[in-house]
Amino acid sequence: MENHSHEEHGHEHHGNFWTTYIFSEDHKVIAKQFLITGMIWALIGGTLSVIFRLQLGFPNANLSWLKPLLGGWITAEGKIDPEFYLALVTMHGTIMVFFVLTAGLSGTFSNFLIPLQVGARDMASGFMNMLSYWFFFASSCVMFTSLFISTGPAAGGWVIYPPLSALPQAISGSGLGMTLWLVSMALFIISSLLGSINYITTVINLRTVGMSFTKLPLTIWAFFFTAIIGILSFPVLFAAALLLIFDRSFGTSFYLSDIYIGGEALPNEGGSPILFQHLFWFLGHPEVYIVLLPALGITSEIISTNSRKPIFGYKAMVGSMLFIAVLSFVVWAHHMFVTGMNPFLGSIFTLLTLIIAVPSAVKIFNYVTTIWRGNLRFTPAMLFSIGLVSFFLTGGITGLFVGNSAVDIQLHDTYFVVAHFHLVMGAASFFGMVAGVYHWFPKMFGRMMNDKLGYIHFWITFIGIYMVFFPMHYIGIAGFPRRYYTWTNFETFGGFTDLNMVVSISAIVSVGAQFIFLFNFIYSIFRGKLAPANPWQSNTLEWTTPRHPQHGNWPGEIPTVYRWPYDYSKPGAKEDYIPQHIPFSETPESNLPHESELIKLEGIDNTMRVEEKKHH
């Protein structure tokens, strides 16, 4: 799949092609493997969405021209098969949430940035890191295969609620397709856990001299919290999936009870489908933040660098991420307000859910105040980061509506919810990922991406995404339910035909715009302008490595860290940035009084450490 994709022009002196690019233990190569695989998945997921948007926007169109691609899934009348439509939305959700925005985002940037920004030679365990990618690859292969089997891929929604997903008799997608989905997700969970264990261990144990927790870039804080959330929540999904596997394959009744098919009762007695929802959403909600936090971390870094200002409220940023991480575990039942849950319990979950607005608002406030009166540099990465803040705000506000148990009775499972989570989690995280690629591309490939194409990509995508998801709020409030194949039979929704058409056209344009990015990406790997050592005049440690860092990252010693990563536009300083490895003794002109005090420690600290070393 990606054998050809991550060639780098560096020269590893040891190791052949296979150990350098394929079975590599170098975190930078593994990061690129995650990125390329994630991009391929993003293309597949995007294509699926275009196909079902065609159905929703143009319900009467003849789609028989898609026959070469979809074959039997297009009916004789040139329509998309209704069951295949369900498979399309299911796979779109699964692919985007797990394969693109979890593995593609966290896998890429945690792997790439953690060792480079904390000052480590590599991850704590390169071997486990390699395993993490290859489990993901195996998981990808299984999921990819499921797209091509005759009964179709899983079609019970990405949340795979039983009994629909548990009974092969229910829909054809719940047969082999669902089995492959579960196998794939089991492999995915292993991959994610291996990755998370490595990220946490590296951040805690392998920081360079002087890199205290208060000097960590916010990216690292975000990846750190993400990994902790992953460690705590993915095993729960594993348990949920395991019990579902038992129900499907071994005849147990964890989730099944009193089911009649064709007038005949199934033997399953005593199960509870709601139990699955509890287990699923105990992962499912933290998963939202697994997807979002890395994007927020990336944005913090990019916005500060390109505003040439210290991030506003560093500690508040860390605190709010911690708060979000904690809260993410106690709000899961807000996905289940209409399952007949105790209204009092509903109020508690409403309250806890609405509290998340506080740390989220802190973050948005800090982003805006960082940008406020900064010397803004509108690089493509900066634009995408600002776009993220915009989506996070508009999508977050609707969270106040759907998070409310009373309002949710009307809005549950409508396009309002679709609009909400696509903006706040889908588009925001996607923008974080793209911003990260634009920003760290020079470090990854030693070349620059084209700015102009980046601007075109940004504006089409930004406007396109709003045109896709903003109208969905209206459609949703009008009551149109999600996952419905068609609504032409309902008089009520007749007035929304045009709006749906607009949405579909915007979706197609937005997906199309990603090819500009793809072209820019591939072209720049080979033909881009050579990148200077520190193209964005950034403070973090990764820019102190050579243009093509080899395995081990720094040719000499790992730099020592003396200051926090956000010394931008410090009054009195010669330049508007002071990287983290510059000692205070070299910048007497800009030191604050307490920093000048630290100069004395710098020498002592090192001699002490040298002595320590002699003893060993």
Next chain:
Amino acid sequence: MENAVDLRLVEEPKKPLAMNPKKFGMWLFLATVMMLFMSITSAYIVRQAEGNWVYFELPPSFYITSFIIVVSSITMHWAYRASKRDDLAKARLHIAITSVLGVAFLVGQFIGWVELVQANVYLVGNPSGSFLYVITGLHALHLISAVVFLLIMLVAVFQGKVSARNMTKMEMCTTYWHFLGALWLYLFVFLILYR
């Protein structure tokens, strides 16, 4: 290039926590195992609260296996202490005893399943029985992996790869064994309390 930095600095990154990354990773792995069992046991509670829950006695052999696993933790600790003192003969003996006890535990768990079947409690049926099979089965799978780990350690001791100065793997193995023992005790008490 900015990487021509301060020449005074030392190459090895300071270890801010005095913990070996491997051991630390091990603890994180244990956290994931803990979460797995936590979620299944809480699913058990949630499901039980909904009623339609068939009552049955826990198989008697579980009491014996609980005793075995406690004893095996003691012998494991002796093995750990012996290898810390470089007393390899004793370490070998105690690791071997622990492995045998581990296998005895697994056999006992299997006998427990046989007893369950004799009491007409099957994997397929009311979830109260299914849960018991899944919980004990998952624990047994983890214990098998720990026995494999023990055998690896046994070979390592024979090859002289374990010594007072090379204890990382031995410590990890000990941690894992104690963890699984404690986990079983938790599960056992849980199963007694929530019938």
